[in-house]
Amino acid sequence: MMEIQAIGGYDGVGRNMTVVRSGRAQLAFDCGIKLDSFLLYYGNTQEDYEKLPVEDLVSIGAIPDLGGVKGDIDAFLVSHGHFDHMGALQKYVGEYSGQIFSTPYAAGLIKNRIPRKFHEQVLDVRYKENIQITPSLSAEFVEVTHSIPQASMVALHTPEGPVVYACDYKFDDHSRIAKTDYTKLKQLGKEGVKALIVEALDVGSDGKCLSEEVARAKVHDVMSFVDETKGLIVATTFSTHLERIQTLVSEAKKLGRKVIVLGRSFLPNCTLGEKMKLLDLPPGTLVVAKKLDIVLKKINPKNRGKYFILATGHQGEPTSVLSRMVDGKLGFQFQRGDAVIFSSRTIPTDVNIANKSELIDKLKHKGVRVYEDIHVSGHASKEEHRKLIKMLNPENIIPAHGSIQMIASYFKLAEEEGYKANTDVHLLRNGDNIIL
Numbered sequence: 001m002m003e004i005q006a007i008g009g010y011d012g013v014g015r016n017m018t019v020v021r022s023g024r025a026q027l028a029f030d031c032g033i034k035l036d037s038f039l040l041y042y043g044n045t046q047e048d049y050e051k052l053p054v055e056d057l058v059s060i061g062a063i064p065d066l067g068g069v070k071g072d073i074d075a076f077l078v079s080h081g082h083f084d085h086m087g088a089l090q091k092y093v094g095e096y097s098g099q100i101f102s103t104p105y106a107a108g109l110i111k112n113r114i115p116r117k118f119h120e121q122v123l124d125v126r127y128k129e130n131i132q133i134t135p136s137l138s139a140e141f142v143e144v145t146h147s148i149p150q151a152s153m154v155a156l157h158t159p160e161g162p163v164v165y166a167c168d169y170k171f172d173d174h175s176r177i178a179k180t181d182y183t184k185l186k187q188l189g190k191e192g193v194k195a196l197i198v199e200a201l202d203v204g205s206d207g208k209c210l211s212e213e214v215a216r217a218k219v220h221d222v223m224s225f226v227d228e229t230k231g232l233i234v235a236t237t238f239s240t241h242l243e244r245i246q247t248l249v250s251e252a253k254k255l256g257r258k259v260i261v262l263g264r265s266f267l268p269n270c271t272l273g274e275k276m277k278l279l280d281l282p283p284g285t286l287v288v289a290k291k292l293d294i295v296l297k298k299i300n301p302k303n304r305g306k307y308f309i310l311a312t313g314h315q316g317e318p319t320s321v322l323s324r325m326v327d328g329k330l331g332f333q334f335q336r337g338d339a340v341i342f343s344s345r346t347i348p349t350d351v352n353i354a355n356k357s358e359l360i361d362k363l364k365h366k367g368v369r370v371y372e373d374i375h376v377s378g379h380a381s382k383e384e385h386r387k388l389i390k391m392l393n394p395e396n397i398i399p400a401h402g403s404i405q406m407i408a409s410y411f412k413l414a415e416e417e418g419y420k421a422n423t424d425v426h427l428l429r430n431g432d433n434i435i436l
Contacts, residue, residue: 001022005068009032009167010407012403015032025136027077027098033062037061073097081148081149110122145169163194172211195397196398215343248310258308323359326368397414399411
């Protein structure tokens with residue numbers, strides 16, 4: 001008998017966590033934060049998050065509520081390093097003895113956030129490596145493409161059959177830093193998958209998610225066009241999206257611009273990316289997390305065309321570098337003709353939509369030229385989800401990581417593929433359990 005419990009991510013986007021019980025063992029997939037809930041109540045500083053007690057963060061829906069999880073957790077299986085999948089570990093790591101398994105890049109990001117005394121609990125996993133967790137349970141991490149290096153689907157092998165956790169992924173055959181292991185996924189399908197726990201974020205989008213190759217072409221097109229104005233170019237993107245960061249800084253280098261990377265979240269990600277040879281910043285690049293005003297003083301009306309700035313703030317976060325730049329809080333003033341490139345999309349929450357809209361209005365009021373959605377998604381669209389179903393042929397499907405509307409879209413797709421609601425495709429809300 002196997003029991004699956006929805007802990008977080010089943011009522012909306014963020015704070016992803018699922019617990020699986022098999023025999024006497026209890027394991028967790030992911031343990032993330034719902035960042036917009038935290039932003040709404042407390043602002044956007046890591047210090048605030050670190051100081052707040054678990055009960056306060058649970059009460060506002062920012063981190064998973066583990067009140068319904070009885071006993072120890074034997075292992076955390078972390079699919080990748082995005083904050084909404086691993087950001088709550090620092091709040092719970094001391095309460096459970098289980099080791100934290102993830103690929104090296106995610107493991108490095110986790111260690112950056114949890115107390116040093118718990119670092120020995122974090123173990124690097126290589127693709128194709130079998131991890132024996134208990135005598136009857138093992139796991140393996142399957143390489144997939146996503147908007148962060150070394151993302152994985154996690155296959156948990158149980159006596160009842162494999163459980164495949166597929167949050168998050170896309171099928172991008174033109175990524176320069178990752179390659180989906182289709183062979184392994186098809187092998188799992190032939191062995192017989194007991195349950196597929198799968199993200200629902202973009203299943204309502206028809207067709208296939210565009211490749212990162214398209215994003216490279218978009219960035220090249222816009223930056224070469226903007227460069228002709230000889231104004232300052234500022235771009236913003238996800239700090240963990242190293243493949244996109246590489247594209248942006250490489251284009252800036254081609255244009256002969258000096259690269260400056262500003263923001264606290266960029267520093268550890270870029271440092272780790274360079275250490276693991278996942279990122280190659282141009283010589284002379286400045287990556288700065290503090291005393292930003294001193295760096296920005298280098299830029300004046302006569303030399304603006306010589307600089308490219310990569311800054312935090314792609315969701316319009318009020319305390320991000322980009323927001324503080326436009327508010328004049330860093331001794332910097334945008335000038336008419338400067339350009340800001342959003343190499344990202346707005347994460348679909350009310351807080352993000354409002355923050356980003358306000359930021360863009362401020363930029364336009366100052367005469368800044370704004371280029372939005374120079375981006376492709378990191379999440380599978382409908383036909384990629386269909387392909388995954390056909391490869392794995394799971395006995396049961398549990399949609400996760402999405403609003404009720406997104407999960408309803410997944411139900412519709414599953415029904416197209418012969419599954420029946422409440423029979424072999426299951427609706428779970430946070431806190432719900434299902435026995436398979």
